[in-house]
Amino acid sequence: MPSSSVPSFADLLGTCHRSAIHLELRDSYAPTPRFEAWQRGERINWRDRASWWHPYDQLITDTVDRGVSIRRARVVSEPVSDYIRWEHYVTYANVTAGEQVRWLPRRRTTDLSLPGNDYWVFDDRLARVHHFDGSGAVVQDEITKDATLIKHLTEAFESVWERAVPHESYRV
Numbered sequence: 634m635p636s637s638s639v640p641s642f643a644d645l646l647g648t649c650h651r652s653a654i655h656l657e658l659r660d661s662y663a664p665t666p667r668f669e670a671w672q673r674g675e676r677i678n679w680r681d682r683a684s685w686w687h688p689y690d691q692l693i694t695d696t697v698d699r700g701v702s703i704r705r706a707r708v709v710s711e712p713v714s715d716y717i718r719w720e721h722y723v724t725y726a727n728v729t730a731g732e733q734v735r736w737l738p739r740r741r742t743t744d745l746s747l748p749g750n751d752y753w754v755f756d757d758r759l760a761r762v763h764h765f766d767g768s769g770a771v772v773q774d775e776i777t778k779d780a781t782l783i784k785h786l787t788e789a790f791e792s793v794w795e796r797a798v799p800h801e802s803y804r805v
Contacts, residue, residue: 642753656747657706661715671719721803
């Protein structure tokens with residue numbers, strides 16, 4: 634049963650001891666100022682870490698430093714959308730912060746049983762499921778401790794992870 638109050642992402646990671654997994658299934662999300670700047674041709678100076686390092690990146694680094702494995706898998710259509718091309722570009726920050734990231738072309742998922750929503754699972758005990766509107770904006774985050782659902786979400790993630798291409802090898 635979903636909880637009526639959703640803890641912050643920082644709180645969820647703060648209570649995590651072993652692992653956090655994240656599955657992304659959309660080809661686009663609601664535009665952000667960073668995405669729009671990229672579309673205009675602006676690029677990040679990756680050598681100037683202070684210009685792009687955000688609190689999210691530090692949170693990931695601090696969590697990984699505590700011994701928590703953070704893995705993100707993205708299922709993408711090919712050829713990729715502009716949004717996915719941008720996500721691939723900015724994933725440098727995720728990897729630098731300590732996330733492990735892989736990409737799986739959607740055409741290689743036909744025989745997999747995948748949920749309809751993006752989600753995080755923390756320590757195989759709690760899930761945060763993201764619900765989006767048609768334009769890719771989050772309309773609700775749902776927290777669940779339902780063991781059967783968490784088992785399904787974890788198995789779906791692992792099936793994607795096993796087939797997916799590591800970030801450094803995936804070309805958009």
